[in-house]
Amino acid sequence: MSDSANNSGLTLTSTSASTSTSPNALCFGSDLQAAGEPCHVDISAGGLSIQFPDSRAEVVPFTALSIEAGGFDHDQLVVKWARNGVGRTVYLKEPALIVSFRQFAPSELLVHLERTAESVRRARQGRRTFLLVAAGSVLALTLALWLGSDALVSLAVKRIPVEWEQAIGESARRDFLAGQTVVAEGPAVAAVKEITKRLTDQIQENPYKFAVTVVRSDVVNAFALPGGYVVVLTGLIKRAESPEEVAGVLGHELSHVLLRHGLERTVKTLGLVAVVSIFVGDQSGLVGLAKRLGIELVTLKFGREQETEADLYGLHLLHRARISPAGMIRFFERLSESDKLQVEMLSTHPMSAARAKWLKAEAVSLTRQEPEPFTFDWGAVQAGL
Numbered sequence: 560m561s562d563s564a565n566n567s568g569l570t571l572t573s574t575s576a577s578t579s580t581s582p583n584a585l586c587f588g589s590d591l592q593a594a595g596e597p598c599h600v601d602i603s604a605g606g607l608s609i610q611f612p613d614s615r616a617e618v619v620p621f622t623a624l625s626i627e628a629g630g631f632d633h634d635q636l637v638v639k640w641a642r643n644g645v646g647r648t649v650y651l652k653e654p655a656l657i658v659s660f661r662q663f664a665p666s667e668l669l670v671h672l673e674r675t676a677e678s679v680r681r682a683r684q685g686r687r688t689f690l691l692v693a694a695g696s697v698l699a700l701t702l703a704l705w706l707g708s709d710a711l712v713s714l715a716v717k718r719i720p721v722e723w724e725q726a727i728g729e730s731a732r733r734d735f736l737a738g739q740t741v742v743a744e745g746p747a748v749a750a751v752k753e754i755t756k757r758l759t760d761q762i763q764e765n766p767y768k769f770a771v772t773v774v775r776s777d778v779v780n781a782f783a784l785p786g787g788y789v790v791v792l793t794g795l796i797k798r799a800e801s802p803e804e805v806a807g808v809l810g811h812e813l814s815h816v817l818l819r820h821g822l823e824r825t826v827k828t829l830g831l832v833a834v835v836s837i838f839v840g841d842q843s844g845l846v847g848l849a850k851r852l853g854i855e856l857v858t859l860k861f862g863r864e865q866e867t868e869a870d871l872y873g874l875h876l877l878h879r880a881r882i883s884p885a886g887m888i889r890f891f892e893r894l895s896e897s898d899k900l901q902v903e904m905l906s907t908h909p910m911s912a913a914r915a916k917w918l919k920a921e922a923v924s925l926t927r928q929e930p931e932p933f934t935f936d937w938g939a940v941q942a943g944l
């Protein structure tokens with residue numbers, strides 16, 4: 560360290576001395592080495608003076624030169640001329656050299672130089688854009704693969720605050736109800752509310768305020784939207800043989816909400832932009848994206864794993880609420896027997912025939928208890944529709 564500091568004056572002198580003749584360009588020609596010979600180029604008003612390491616020197620006037628862009632990245636100034644019938648090419652890369660070339664070269668050559676500079680700029684820009692696009696694509700692909708593995712979606716969904724979820728569910732509910740007839744009161748509404756309350760009272764640490772809407776429709780179905788918006792179609796009430804069957808479906812639907820299955824489907828459907836919105840905390844971004852899904856959000860299919868999870872969770876919810884799980888099991892049995900029920904319920908809840916069997920086995924493991932009956936008369940509820 561101290562040595563080089565002491566010698567700095569000397570080093571500087573020797574550097575400046577060597578700069579004047581040290582190679583700053585590469586020269587090609589049939590009389591030179593095939594790989595090119597390093598040379599020193601000086602530019603002045605008289606033209607190019609080229610000095611080779613073996614002290615040979617050439618001076619070429621500007622009028623003898625032609626120029627173009629070259630090099631691997633098109634970022635070099637390629638200067639060509641002929642001397643005694645021998646073609647010569649010099650590659651200039653040093654910015655200082657290119658600047659002096661611009662300073663001394665006559666205007667007709669400079670016009671060409673401008674064109675060359677433009678193509679160099681474009682080539683550089685293109686290369687930069689290409690690199691950016693390539694890096695972006697690799698990142699997007701990596702994230703997409705991760706997204707496909709569900710890990711990223713689960714991670715993102717966990718970060719969604721309940722208020723965001725409510726905004727998404729509320730918007731989808733509004734879109735769905737816009738074309739529907741809501742049953743605002745009457746025995747069916749009271750019955751559905753009682754069943755829902757029995758179940759939701761059993762949810763520990765419930766962050767949701769469940770809102771149930773009964774909608775007039777012959778379709779046998781019910782669904783729950785993110786944020787706790789539950790919709791029961793009158794077709795389900797009419798076709799259910801007991802309130803316990805409706806309770807079974809509702810237990811399953813509420814479980815989808817509590818386990819955030821709908822939200823997971825939504826984020827998965829919306830893709831990467833939604834995930835990014837969640838991670839950067841952009842509520843309006845995510846809610847805006849989800850709003851674009853509209854009614855489609857109601858018809859998002861759950862995965863088989865989610866169905867099993869909702870079944871299990873729902874069964875335990877029924878049990879805690881002292882509602883007999885026999886209704887849930889019976890309803891699923893009837894689902895596997897009836898084509899009509901299958902088409903409607905299974906459109907959004909894909910299930911296998913083994914499901915009722917599996918639920919039955921699970922129910923056996925529950926502690927035996929006396930069910931608590933509902934306060935309404937099921938026959939009257941159905942007749943009221």
Ligand SMILES: [Zn+2]
Pocket residue numbers: 811815861865866869907908
């Ligand atoms: Zn389901």
